[in-house]
Amino acid sequence: xxxxxxxxxxxxLKRRSGLQLSPEKGYLLESRLTPLARKRGxxxxxxxxAEIRNTRDETLMRDVTEAMTxxxxxxxxxxxPFDLFRNHVLPGLRECRKDRKHxxxxxxxxxxxxxxxxxAMILKEQQATLPGWRFEIVGTDLSPxxxxxxxQGVYSQFEVQRGLPIQLxxxxxxxxxxxxxxxxxxxQMVTYKEFNLLDPFDALGKFDVIYCRNxxxxxxxxxxxxxxxxxxxxxxxxxxxxxxxxxxxLGITDVFKPVRGQRGMYIPADSPALAQPAxxxx
Amino acid sequence: MKCCLVVDDSKVIRKVARRILEEMxxxxxxxxxxxxxxxxxxxxxxxxILLDWNMPVMNGIDFLRSLRERAEIKQPVVVFCTTENxxxxxxxxxxxxxxxxxxxxxxxxxxxxxxxxxxxM
Numbered sequence: 104x105x106x107x108x109x110x111x112x113x114x115x116l117k118r119r120s121g122l123q124l125s126p127e128k129g130y131l132l133e134s135r136l137t138p139l140a141r142k143r144g145x146x147x148x149x150x151x152x153a154e155i156r157n158t159r160d161e162t163l164m165r166d167v168t169e170a171m172t173x174x175x176x177x178x179x180x181x182x183x184p185f186d187l188f189r190n191h192v193l194p195g196l197r198e199c200r201k202d203r204k205h206x207x208x209x210x211x212x213x214x215x216x217x218x219x220x221x222x223a224m225i226l227k228e229q230q231a232t233l234p235g236w237r238f239e240i241v242g243t244d245l246s247p248x249x250x251x252x253x254x255q256g257v258y259s260q261f262e263v264q265r266g267l268p269i270q271l272x273x274x275x276x277x278x279x280x281x282x283x284x285x286x287x288x289x290x291q292m293v294t295y296k297e298f299n300l301l302d303p304f305d306a307l308g309k310f311d312v313i314y315c316r317n318x319x320x321x322x323x324x325x326x327x328x329x330x331x332x333x334x335x336x337x338x339x340x341x342x343x344x345x346x347x348x349x350x351x352x353l354g355i356t357d358v359f360k361p362v363r364g365q366r367g368m369y370i371p372a373d374s375p376a377l378a379q380p381a382x383x384x385x
Numbered sequence: 386m387k388c389c390l391v392v393d394d395s396k397v398i399r400k401v402a403r404r405i406l407e408e409m410x411x412x413x414x415x416x417x418x419x420x421x422x423x424x425x426x427x428x429x430x431x432x433x434i435l436l437d438w439n440m441p442v443m444n445g446i447d448f449l450r451s452l453r454e455r456a457e458i459k460q461p462v463v464v465f466c467t468t469e470n471x472x473x474x475x476x477x478x479x480x481x482x483x484x485x486x487x488x489x490x491x492x493x494x495x496x497x498x499x500x501x502x503x504x505x506m
Binding site: 182261270273278 | 471479
């Protein structure tokens with residue numbers, strides 16, 4: 104690929120999604136955009152690039168951005184962030200929010216819905232111990248295509264076997280031919296919104312917990328910093344942030360601190376928990 | 386090192402499962418049907434059994450029911466691994482005492498996820 108073509112696509116992705124594409128990942132442009140070119144009846148990537156340059160067609164640019172985003176997701180991915188939610192965060196919220204009886208969770212870049220639905224199933228399993236509580240889970244993603252799949256809640260046999268315990272499959276899914284349909288009682292616990300993490304967060308409201316896993320790795324450092332700093336403004340001092348196992352706030356922002364021994368879990372630097380000796384940070 | 390008994394009448398499936406599980410650091414035993422598996426469990430109790438459903442001599446569900454009735458056998462974790470991919474079979478297996486259920490085809494990622502859910506990883 105010509106350097107000017109790489110630059111055009113890399114600038115487009117950075118501007119529209121924050122995605123940072125290094126030259127060594129240039130092969131991804133070929134592998135992910137060639138099928139898009141063919142779908143549009145074009146010869147290949149060169150023609151697609153020419154069309155972007157000449158038309159600046161909004162739909163095309165959106166399709167290019169969507170094709171370049173990574174949408175891998177599975178139920179209870181990495182287990183730990185969900186165990187921590189069930190065993191640490193939820194008991195804490197049960198105490199701190201007992202007057203309000205309302206918990207709001209944001210799954211940023213939720214892809215095809217497995218993360219918010221995993222949390223919804225945990226909450227549903229705990230509902231007997233939380234009578235009268237309201238749970239609100241908001242899943243956002245840049246891609247309308249993955250959000251459509253998330254809303255449908257229909258998954259393949261392969262997808263339901265990656266991380267979903269069989270007891271939860273039996274309880275919360277119905278088989279429809281070769282596919283597995285999530286029941287309405289879980290689907291209705293999650294609302295989805297098309298949303299770009301580069302846009303202001305104000306309209307989303309405040310949250311008690313934010314899951315932003317395996318997203319920041321695709322951004323450059325200044326973008327990571329501004330996203331994390333703005334996320335801090337969306338949660339109270341006793342809120343919680345979960346990042347992916349390969350991500351950290353260290354060296355990126357001081358507004359969150361890692362919780363010692365709890366991989367991927369972060370709390371605001373002014374969290375009341377940090378005033379207690381037992382909750383020392385890493 | 387934990388021990389896994391792979392019970393399947395297909396030599397190919399046993400070979401594939403062995404390769405995956407050895408990479409996951411399991412010691413492997415093999416059985417060709419439920420009867421063979423039961424005899425081996427009486428000799429040496431595995432930590433986990435990866436169990437096919439449809440087999441000659443004794444099928445997977447009959448083996449599991451027999452296994453769970455045998456107080457003299459140290460009870461292993463049982464993960465079904467079968468082409469029976471409907472809810473009725475899954476319910477039957479879980480009611481008979483299975484701990485997890487894999488619908489074939491499987492790969493290492495699925496086995497790891499399922500084994501992790503039953504505390505083997």
